[in-house]
Amino acid sequence: MTADLGSFITALPKAELHLHIEGSLEPELMFALAERNGITIPYRSVEEVRAAYAFSNLQDFLDIYYAGAAVLQTRADFHDLATAYFDRAAADGVIHAEIMFDPQTHTERGVAFAIVIEGLLSAMAQAEARHGMTTRLILCFLRHLSEEAAFATLAEAEPWLEHITAVGLDSSELGHPPAKFARVFAAARAKGLKITAHAGEEGPPAYVWEVLDIIGTDRIDHGNRALEDAALVERLRTADMTLTVCPLSNLKLCVVDDLANHPIDRMLAAGLKATLNSDDPAYFGGTIADNYRAVAQARGLDRAALATLARNSFTGSFLPHETIASHLATLDRFLAQEA
Numbered sequence: 001m002t003a004d005l006g007s008f009i010t011a012l013p014k015a016e017l018h019l020h021i022e023g024s025l026e027p028e029l030m031f032a033l034a035e036r037n038g039i040t041i042p043y044r045s046v047e048e049v050r051a052a053y054a055f056s057n058l059q060d061f062l063d064i065y066y067a068g069a070a071v072l073q074t075r076a077d078f079h080d081l082a083t084a085y086f087d088r089a090a091a092d093g094v095i096h097a098e099i100m101f102d103p104q105t106h107t108e109r110g111v112a113f114a115i116v117i118e119g120l121l122s123a124m125a126q127a128e129a130r131h132g133m134t135t136r137l138i139l140c141f142l143r144h145l146s147e148e149a150a151f152a153t154l155a156e157a158e159p160w161l162e163h164i165t166a167v168g169l170d171s172s173e174l175g176h177p178p179a180k181f182a183r184v185f186a187a188a189r190a191k192g193l194k195i196t197a198h199a200g201e202e203g204p205p206a207y208v209w210e211v212l213d214i215i216g217t218d219r220i221d222h223g224n225r226a227l228e229d230a231a232l233v234e235r236l237r238t239a240d241m242t243l244t245v246c247p248l249s250n251l252k253l254c255v256v257d258d259l260a261n262h263p264i265d266r267m268l269a270a271g272l273k274a275t276l277n278s279d280d281p282a283y284f285g286g287t288i289a290d291n292y293r294a295v296a297q298a299r300g301l302d303r304a305a306l307a308t309l310a311r312n313s314f315t316g317s318f319l320p321h322e323t324i325a326s327h328l329a330t331l332d333r334f335l336a337q338e339a
């Protein structure tokens, strides 16, 4: 790839819609927080941590990712974690970020919901002021836990609902079909929350049908395996459903064997509203701009395709129409300058 295209990608105004804040915990910060909190972690060095990040599937990754989250204890930890992410994102041309968090990962080990969300919200407010970006928060339910546990989490979120834009569904996909959470998503919807769900990362096309037909989702995280079902592709296209695709994650979790075979351009060619995102950048070896550069290189995407992906990230966001229009105007001014 030319240096020119690389810097076009960095400067391209974009939104990140699929980012687990716990997955943005870089090994250096993991060590610093372990020390600050007097917690022992099973690694001796940053290099040893990075060497442990060789995964053969989603569960392999999740085991290490949940263990890493143990260093997060205080409001300040969550604030520092999110601040580090927002600073990197702003440097990557991100002008809007919708961050996901997994409250159950923390409440299950005795860290209060309030500690987690207060730390994240203060970092969001600071990032908006510091970088002039917009931010939103998505609360994810862990699908390997029960429906009852998801309902308890939704109840804990009640005092914070004005600060939460959407609920999502993540963790181990296989064996945990979306329909398991149909009632809790309906309850979240009744409270005015938007809905997104991981589907079709490792799970079959049937799980993507379920999030459309049973959950009534507003967005789909990943969605790769939808391409196995032509009727499903047609449904996603006519519904104008946004897919938050994560190429470096797909590579690290063996969802694709090689980026040269990544389906991002097939998705666009099929009329699907795909976006590019980093998922868990500290674990998958790249930020959002790295993801854009990786597929631009591997699949030969040109500036027009990259601009379409950035455009989709704004139109697929959970922002109000006026704010989307304002971000699109920023994108259009950038593209006009570059032309």
Ligand code: HPA
Residues within 6 Å of the ligand: 020, 023, 058, 170, 171, 172, 173, 198, 201, 249, 279, 280
């Ligand atoms: O890629 C993912 N898939 C499912 N759950 C997750 N939790 C963090 N990242 C992921």
Ligand SMILES: [Zn+2]
Residues within 6 Å of the ligand: 018, 020, 170, 198, 221, 279
């Ligand atoms: Zn994810």
